[in-house]
Amino acid sequence: MNLTFFKDLVQLLEHFQLSATNNRYPESIEGFKQWITDLNSYNNSEPEPSWEGKENGRTPESVISTLLVHMNRYAKTYSRSAIHDSSFSTQDEFIFLITLKAFGPMTKMELIKKNIQDKPAGMNIIYRLIGHGWIEQKESDTDKRSKILHLTEKGSATLDAQMDKIRKATSLVTGDLTHNEKMQLIRLLQKLEDFHLPVFYQNYHPSELLEKLSGENIPALTE
Numbered sequence: 001m002n003l004t005f006f007k008d009l010v011q012l013l014e015h016f017q018l019s020a021t022n023n024r025y026p027e028s029i030e031g032f033k034q035w036i037t038d039l040n041s042y043n044n045s046e047p048e049p050s051w052e053g054k055e056n057g058r059t060p061e062s063v064i065s066t067l068l069v070h071m072n073r074y075a076k077t078y079s080r081s082a083i084h085d086s087s088f089s090t091q092d093e094f095i096f097l098i099t100l101k102a103f104g105p106m107t108k109m110e111l112i113k114k115n116i117q118d119k120p121a122g123m124n125i126i127y128r129l130i131g132h133g134w135i136e137q138k139e140s141d142t143d144k145r146s147k148i149l150h151l152t153e154k155g156s157a158t159l160d161a162q163m164d165k166i167r168k169a170t171s172l173v174t175g176d177l178t179h180n181e182k183m184q185l186i187r188l189l190q191k192l193e194d195f196h197l198p199v200f201y202q203n204y205h206p207s208e209l210l211e212k213l214s215g216e217n218i219p220a221l222t223e
Contacts, residue, residue: 038187071173078169086162087132092117092125094166097134097159100151105138111149116200134158 016035017027051063079091088094092115099114100106106114112122126149129135134155140146151159174182204212 034187075169075173078172079166082165082169083162086165087158088162089128090125092121093129093134094159094162096125096129097151097155098166100135100149101156101159105148105150107140107146107148113201116197129155132158 013032016032051058051060053062076091083089083091083094095115096111099111103114108123108126109119111126112119115122117125126135130137132155134152135149136152137147138150140148174185177185199209199213202212
């Protein structure tokens with residue numbers, strides 16, 4: 001290999017390091033590979049899509065926000081069908097159980113934050129699950145003042161009985177996307193998640209939220 005190749009490689013790595021800092025790519029081989037993939041995707045991007053109202057000045061941000069709201073409503077429609085004639089009252093109930101089954105025991109606030117719920121609504125869901133006997137509270141092994149939520153055998157059995165329908169509802173949400181399109185969508189949604197999650201954890205009052213996030217005043221992630 002000649003010297004020019006190594007010079008070009010070092011320059012490419014310098015660009016990656018800058019992108020890793022600004023766009024939160026992990027500074028690793030996997031992060032570098034993802035950066036290269038995204039870079040090639042950007043350079044070979046398809047023509048800009050059209051959308052309703054574009055000719056009248058409707059912004060891409062407006063379209064994206066509207067489509068995300070629509071997707072949430074479609075997903076809720078499928079979820080309601082999945083729990084029809086079951087013991088579940090809302091999709092949040094089985095989502096909380098799935099979270100405990102997937103990630104193991106955790107505190108109330110950890111479970112609430114994991115599911116991006118505000119505290120009052122999240123606590124109501126937890127109390128309903130406890131009332132059904134689907135989850136239970138136990139003292140923490142490390143902090144006796146803290147209660148840890150566990151999925152019970154009854155909760156696991158109730159969830160398992162409905163999982164086929166829940167999986168079907170989940171698969172419908174992604175429609176007819178190909179595998180590659182799903183992977184691309186995950187990357188984009190994860191990038192949005194990385195942006196919005198720290199904002200959510202700041203728990204700003206509605207009266208100050210937009211002002212706090214004006215310009216580049218974006219808070220760092222805090223637990």
